[in-house]
Amino acid sequence: MNHPQLTQASRPLTFEIDAIxxxxxxxxTSIAGEHPLTLYVDKREIVTLMTLGAAPEALALxxxxxxxxxxxxxxxxxxxxxxxxxxxxxxxxxxxxxxxSRVEKRTITSGCGQGTVFGDLMAEIDDIHLPAExxxxxxxxxxxxxxxxVHESIYKQAGAVxxxxxxxxxxxxxxxxxxxxDVGRHNAVDAIAGKMWLDGxxxxxxxxxxxGRLTSEMVIKTAQMxxxxxxxxxxxxxxxxxIARKLGMTMIGRAQGKHYLLFTGEERFSR
Amino acid sequence: MNHPQLTQASRPLTFEIDAIxxxxxxxxTSIAGEHPLTLYVDKREIVTLMTLGAAPEALALxxxxxxxxxxxxxxxxxxxxxxxxxxxxxxxxxxxxxxxSRVEKRTITSGCGQGTVFGDLMAEIDDIHLPAExxxxxxxxxxxxxxxxVHESIYKQAGAVxxxxxxxxxxxxxxxxxxxxDVGRHNAVDAIAGKMWLDGxxxxxxxxxxxGRLTSEMVIKTAQMxxxxxxxxxxxxxxxxxIARKLGMTMIGRAQGKHYLLFTGEERFSR
Numbered sequence: 001m002n003h004p005q006l007t008q009a010s011r012p013l014t015f016e017i018d019a020i021x022x023x024x025x026x027x028x029t030s031i032a033g034e035h036p037l038t039l040y041v042d043k044r045e046i047v048t049l050m051t052l053g054a055a056p057e058a059l060a061l062x063x064x065x066x067x068x069x070x071x072x073x074x075x076x077x078x079x080x081x082x083x084x085x086x087x088x089x090x091x092x093x094x095x096x097x098x099x100x101s102r103v104e105k106r107t108i109t110s111g112c113g114q115g116t117v118f119g120d121l122m123a124e125i126d127d128i129h130l131p132a133e134x135x136x137x138x139x140x141x142x143x144x145x146x147x148x149x150v151h152e153s154i155y156k157q158a159g160a161v162x163x164x165x166x167x168x169x170x171x172x173x174x175x176x177x178x179x180x181x182d183v184g185r186h187n188a189v190d191a192i193a194g195k196m197w198l199d200g201x202x203x204x205x206x207x208x209x210x211x212g213r214l215t216s217e218m219v220i221k222t223a224q225m226x227x228x229x230x231x232x233x234x235x236x237x238x239x240x241x242x243i244a245r246k247l248g249m250t251m252i253g254r255a256q257g258k259h260y261l262l263f264t265g266e267e268r269f270s271r
Numbered sequence: 272m273n274h275p276q277l278t279q280a281s282r283p284l285t286f287e288i289d290a291i292x293x294x295x296x297x298x299x300t301s302i303a304g305e306h307p308l309t310l311y312v313d314k315r316e317i318v319t320l321m322t323l324g325a326a327p328e329a330l331a332l333x334x335x336x337x338x339x340x341x342x343x344x345x346x347x348x349x350x351x352x353x354x355x356x357x358x359x360x361x362x363x364x365x366x367x368x369x370x371x372s373r374v375e376k377r378t379i380t381s382g383c384g385q386g387t388v389f390g391d392l393m394a395e396i397d398d399i400h401l402p403a404e405x406x407x408x409x410x411x412x413x414x415x416x417x418x419x420x421v422h423e424s425i426y427k428q429a430g431a432v433x434x435x436x437x438x439x440x441x442x443x444x445x446x447x448x449x450x451x452x453d454v455g456r457h458n459a460v461d462a463i464a465g466k467m468w469l470d471g472x473x474x475x476x477x478x479x480x481x482x483g484r485l486t487s488e489m490v491i492k493t494a495q496m497x498x499x500x501x502x503x504x505x506x507x508x509x510x511x512x513x514i515a516r517k518l519g520m521t522m523i524g525r526a527q528g529k530h531y532l533l534f535t536g537e538e539r540f541s542r
Contacts, residue, residue: 159506235430
């Protein structure tokens with residue numbers, strides 16, 4: 001496989017400002033970076049993402065993957081980020097850009113901070129088959145939660161970001177392969193999807209962890225990556241629950257320390 | 272003014288499922304609703320929003336307002352929600368729909384869960400002038416935080432939602448006028464914007480509270496509603512900070528109980 005050429009252009013992730021607390025004291029406070037990043041494919045503008053800027057190349061790739069605008073990593077010759085102009089340029093090998101009608105259809109039915117390409121995604125759920133034999137033990141879950149807890153993070157320093165982790169399901173433990181934070185949880189999950197493509201990782205033997213809520217979109221993106229286990233510190237929505245059940249995904253929420261709630265996929269989980 | 276005709280079609284907001292906890296016990300658990308809602312203007316499909324469904328008519332209206340697809344409430348004859356088909360139909364008085372080129376430009380530069388109509392929004396910041404004389408006292412801030420704390424909420428019951436409140440700045444106290452929760456914080460803020468239009472509220476004497484992070488988009492939407500005070504339980508991003516400073520907005524984060532951090536607009540705030 002021809003690996004695309006990549007820049008490695010992450011931004012400074014935190015900044016220090018002076019805030020004033022309830023005692024009138026000046027408190028130096030770390031805040032998370034936030035930058036616009038406009039994505040171009042073969043010089044055509046696709047979208048502007050607001051991002052922490054930790055992994056802009058993987059974010060651009062994962063966005064294109066999860067929106068199914070690019071179907072194969074081989075199509076991509078280069079991903080180049082230039083923060084001077086807040087842009088990431090993706091160059092395809094064929095040079096013809098991406099299917100415009102698909103972009104327009106997608107963006108008409110997607111919303112800002114709100115929507116998802118819902119109709120298309122729901123239609124594709126039926127084509128997703130998570131590996132039936134994959135199992136998760138409670139010991140591995142606790143190992144994952146512990147690994148996440150001790151991981152250095154922007155969240156600990158500055159808050160205001162969501163984190164996602166991709167971990168290997170190595171019973172009776174879990175090893176974090178990737179950990180990405182961003183100002184929006186959808187960016188963090190897209191960046192993980194991009195890194196998985198770049199590093200050639202399959203999802204079947206992995207666990208996906210997110211600090212964010214288990215909404216329909218989070219469940220669908222995890223399934224698209226082929227990952228049978230989804231773990232969150234937060235709660236669940238009704239549609240997230242319905243889709244996970246339909247997919248046969250094992251979904252665990254409110255997971256912190258030695259506490260959790262197993263929502264779906266009990267048959268894959270052992271205590 | 273001709274008030275639009277409205278349905279009042281909120282959905283059941285929570286559902287009960289059985290989860291299994293770390294002791295192997297079945298735990299009846301409330302989860303938040305999540306529904307697709309496709310917005311049509313004069314029968315033309317605009318966007319699909321994923322929503323809790325608490326205030327779908329106000330959400331549709333606020334979305335159109337905040338995306339600046341509709342500039343005046345008088346343009347709208349009716350907003351009708353039909354959950355049988357997961358649709359909200361907005362009918363304009365002139366019946367010509369909304370400017371298509373504007374929709375396409377917007378959606379090309381907006382991202383799903385990620386983007387904002389960034390370029391346009393930044394250009395409009397210069398035109399926003401928050402009332403210079405507006406002041407906020409610490410006593411009013413504490414009154415607001417107390418009012419939010421005791422407010423009944425889906426979050427307390429089921430988690431997995433963000434809440435926004437619009438409060439009257441009635442020194443030395445605050446009164447919550449509107450409180451909206453949704454699965455995405457952008458939906459909650461849009462629904463407040465819609466309700467403000469419907470009820471004819473001005474922003475100058477108000478305070479906006481959100482459980483969510485103070486990102487660029489949250490700051491810009493608050494400013495577009497003409498509200499000089501933005502308060503959050505959460506933290507701040509760099510761009511949120513820069514834009515609030517530029518706007519002269521008073522922004523307070525990490526606000527809970529008797530604790531807070533004043534980030535910007537110290538000149539409007541009195542301890």
